[in-house]
Amino acid sequence: MRWRPRGSSPAATTNGRIWRPIERKIHEPPRHQDTKCHQETVLGAPWCLGVLAARGPVLSAGTFTLDGRAIPFEEGQTILDAAAAAGVDIPHLCHLPGLAPHGSCKLCTVSIGGRLGAACTNRAAAGMTVESETAELNAHRLTLVQMLFVEGNHFCPSCEKSGACRLQETARRLGMTTPHFTHFFPARDLDASHPDVVLERNRCILCELCVRASRDVDGKNVFAIGGRGIRARLIVNSASGRLADTALSANDRAVDVCPTGAILRKRVGFAVPIGRRPYDRHDIALSLPTRRGEGAGGG
Structure with a gap:
């Protein structure tokens, strides 16, 4: 999904609230490629899930503040990669360590000193203040995810990638329960x-x-x-x-x-059982009630 020129389409709405991110200038410095970033493997698919393996002794270029937390970074490292190396996962769909940053999904949009920018293309700088987990930014992300769901056919319960799907996990993380917009049925x-x-x-x-x-x-x-x-x-x-x-x-x-x-x-579909998939939070049996209305672990 890409931003359209200002005035080309009505603003999307969610929960009765109008979000117009295209009316703000998004500062994006030159993109770079981090070809040395370690990739964690999930069912054969590498993802930067918040914990990157150490790459040997590397001197930090400084720290920046992300949602009140000090995040160390290396010279030339983006906000997204530095946050991931520190164990903080900023929502994203189009980024993968080892591939050139693209900045197309806009889910990783953060506030950098009061200005909006994509965390996957903006390089970290010492002393900068970054906000990611705000009500406004998460409302913007939810709108984007809602639009992605209706622009395609995503039936999670019957999908082979259920439990290992980054889109599904992002929707869950943002609190999406049902589609907000009308389905396109492409x-x-x-x-x-x-x-x-x-x-x-x-x-x-x-x-x-x-x-x-x-x-x-x-x-x-x-x-x-x-x-x-x-x-x-x-x-x-x-x-x-x-x-x-x-x-x-x-x-x-x-x-x-x-x-x-x-x-x-x-x-090779459905090869990993429920409870062991990358985005399963706990064994599903522990949360399902019994036919008598009691917890699965109850007497």
């Missing part, structure tokens, strides 16, 4: 032509992680974004437009980076 093609990988475009949120991973890591340039606005789609770079006619391999990095269930390996 008619996007499903591509199951590849022997090992399936592409379900109805779950794609256009984060371009697979585009960047295929181009910058795999060196194959399998994916791209075609169309504009609501007609934007993930496309396949082949003469036929089908995955089967590309050099994509099931072992490619591009197959592992999707934050939703748009790109999946075949024959």
Whole structure:
């Protein structure tokens, strides 16, 4: 999802409140790529989940304040990566350590000294004051997530990525229970032509992680974004437009980076039981009542 020019569309509403983030100037300094950032693996998909492995002795360039907490950072490190290294997860969908920052989902928007900016593209600086967990910013994030859910077909209970989906976890974290906007019900093609990988475009949120991973890591340039606005789609770079006619391999990095269930390996669905998935908070059996209305652990 991308910001539109001011005045191009009505402001989105949530809970009777109008949010107009496009009316503020967002300061974004030059982007950079941190190719040395360690990646934590979740079901084969690397994610920066708030705890990054140490990379040896590195001198801190200073500290900045994030929601009242002092966060150390290295020279050239972004606010998002520095926060993650300190164990603080700023909501995001289009960022992955090792890939060039993109700044497209805008979920990581924070207040930097009173100005809005994407935490994944703004570099940390000594003494800066950053706010992330505010009512206004979380209302903005909730609106964006609500829009992502209705722009695609996301049926979490039956999805193979349920419990390991970054979009699902972000919605839960922001308190989303039901969609706020009218569903678009897009008619996007499903591509199951590849022997090992399936592409379900109805779950794609256009984060371009697979585009960047295929181009910058795999060196194959399998994916791209075609169309504009609501007609934007993930496309396949082949003469036929089908995955089967590309050099994509099931072992490619591009197959592992999707934050939703748009790109999946075949024959490995629902491999991890409930309670052990990356975003499961506790065993579901502990929270379900018995037929008599008593807790599962009750007598």
